[in-house]
Amino acid sequence: MARITASVYTSHVPAIGAALDLGKTGEPYWQPVFKGYEPSRQWMKDNRPDVIFLVYNDHATAFSLEMIPTFAIGCAAEFQPADEGWGPRPVPKVIGHPDLAAHIAQSVIQDDFDLTIVNRMDVDHGLTVPLSLMCGQQSPTEGAWPCPVIPFAVNVVQYPVPNGRRCFNLGRAIRKAVESYDEPLNVQIWGTGGMSHQLQGARAGLINREWDNAWLDQLIHDPEAAAATPHIDYVREAGSEGIELVMWLIARGAMADVDGGPKPTLRHRFYHVPASNTAVGHVILENNV
Ligand code: DHB
Numbered sequence: 001m002a003r004i005t006a007s008v009y010t011s012h013v014p015a016i017g018a019a020l021d022l023g024k025t026g027e028p029y030w031q032p033v034f035k036g037y038e039p040s041r042q043w044m045k046d047n048r049p050d051v052i053f054l055v056y057n058d059h060a061t062a063f064s065l066e067m068i069p070t071f072a073i074g075c076a077a078e079f080q081p082a083d084e085g086w087g088p089r090p091v092p093k094v095i096g097h098p099d100l101a102a103h104i105a106q107s108v109i110q111d112d113f114d115l116t117i118v119n120r121m122d123v124d125h126g127l128t129v130p131l132s133l134m135c136g137q138q139s140p141t142e143g144a145w146p147c148p149v150i151p152f153a154v155n156v157v158q159y160p161v162p163n164g165r166r167c168f169n170l171g172r173a174i175r176k177a178v179e180s181y182d183e184p185l186n187v188q189i190w191g192t193g194g195m196s197h198q199l200q201g202a203r204a205g206l207i208n209r210e211w212d213n214a215w216l217d218q219l220i221h222d223p224e225a226a227a228a229t230p231h232i233d234y235v236r237e238a239g240s241e242g243i244e245l246v247m248w249l250i251a252r253g254a255m256a257d258v259d260g261g262p263k264p265t266l267r268h269r270f271y272h273v274p275a276s277n278t279a280v281g282h283v284i285l286e287n288n289v
């Protein structure tokens with residue numbers, strides 16, 4: 001049987017990708033951000049997964065406003081880095097896992113979550129920046145990401161967006177699906193996006209450290225409470241783009257303690273402001289099953 005061995009949570013910010021791609025990680029502005037991920041890159045080397053199930057959001061890159069699925073699972077054999085206006089990031093293409101993705105789609109859809117099956121999709125900074133932060137820079141031609149990745153896109157850009165409770169319960173269904181796959185794969189689930197930020201309007205630039213850190217406490221120790229946060233609270237407290245945090249609840253819902261298993265081990269927690277317009281939060285939880 002396949003197992004979810006750990007969950008990883010991290011913000012994504014396009015400027016972090018640019019800092020990596022342009023060799024600026026040692027600059028005083030960026031140095032503290034990347035320092036927070038040094039233990040994570042070592043942890044990735046020591047805990048190499050067979051597959052990463054990567055929950056992220058597309059920013060009107062693969063899906064325009066003409067058509068936006070609420071939950072979309074990438075079932076393709078590979079995914080190209082998207083061109084977001086400045087050319088595609090110089091990173092390797094993402095290799096998928098069509099067989100496990102199809103199995104998860106089958107199981108989760110039968111479990112009442114309607115997923116959109118996507119067989120062709122370019123992946124934007126929402127997916128490639130977390131991979132770069134956790135795995136380090138890889139040459140687009142000679143390098144490769146450490147393992148196959150199943151991209152799982154959530155609509156957090158066009159209202160109505162899914163609420164935290166639904167995302168949390170979807171995570172539970174994903175864990176059930178993974179555990180009914182009959183190859184012994186080590187699967188990590190990543191929840192990405194957030195933390196507080198607002199990119200537009202009168203409150204552009206909003207950051208709320210206190211709220212972010214209280215939410216992180218809940219995510220780790222009382223995930224049911226984090227999942228009960230109404231969506232309007234994210235917008236009020238964490239800004240219009242703070243709603244990206246509901247994606248972290250999919251990953252948290254996939255941990256064993258949610259369904260009576262042992263508590264996870266907190267391996268790493270990091271918080272830093274600023275990175276572009278966003279508060280960067282990062283957590284690694286290991287499953288004890
Ligand atoms: C920024 C953050 C985002 O989540 C995003 O999608 C685009 C930009 C920023 O902080 O600049």
Ligand code: FE
Pocket residue numbers: 012059126193241244
């Ligand atoms: Fe974003």
